[in-house]
Amino acid sequence: MTIEFKVNHPVTADQFIGLLESSTLGERRPMQDRACLEGMVANSNLIVSAWDGSLLVGIARSVTDFHYACYLSDLAVHEDYQRSGIGKRLQLLTQSQLGPHCKVILLAAPAASTYYGRLGYAHNERCWLLEPGVTIGN
Known part of the structure; x- marks a missing residue:
């Protein structure tokens, strides 16, 4: 098995959806909303992908300013x-x-929470989420 890694190589929505379906990440993504999934790929500004021939077998999809913060979304x-x-x-x-x-x-x-610590990530308890439909201040 020879895996080729690529930076900002085009990934189609269908390839992204196929990978999500064949990984556990699809369980936590809006798989029923194709427009959302297309937007997720189109609006990422850093995508590192892994390929086995023409098959997308891995992705690290991020939104970043490249200097201060990189949100590794997927x-x-x-x-x-x-x-x-x-x-x-x-x-x-x-x-x-x-x-x-x-x-x-x-x-x-949830199943990967111990994985990141082993790689050197520090756990941060200060994260906050504002879910869709919740208005700030209410």
Whole structure:
């Protein structure tokens, strides 16, 4: 198995959806809303992807200013390719695209909460979420 890693290589919505469906990340994404999924890919400004030939097998999808903060929105690896180092390599390549003072920020899936600590991430209890439909101040 030869996996090729690419930075900002075009990823179609169908490829992204297929990867989400073949990983556990699809359980926590709006799979019924194609327009949302298309927008997620189109409006990311840093995408590191892993390919087995023409098959997208991993993605690290981020929104960043490249200098201070990088929000790693999605880290997904196809179930058949997990535990082979692809996720770690996607994160290292993401980090390599960022300036020396840029922090990587992410929200871990419940099953992955211990994974990130082993890689060197620090747990932060100060994260807050404003869910859709909630108006600030109410």
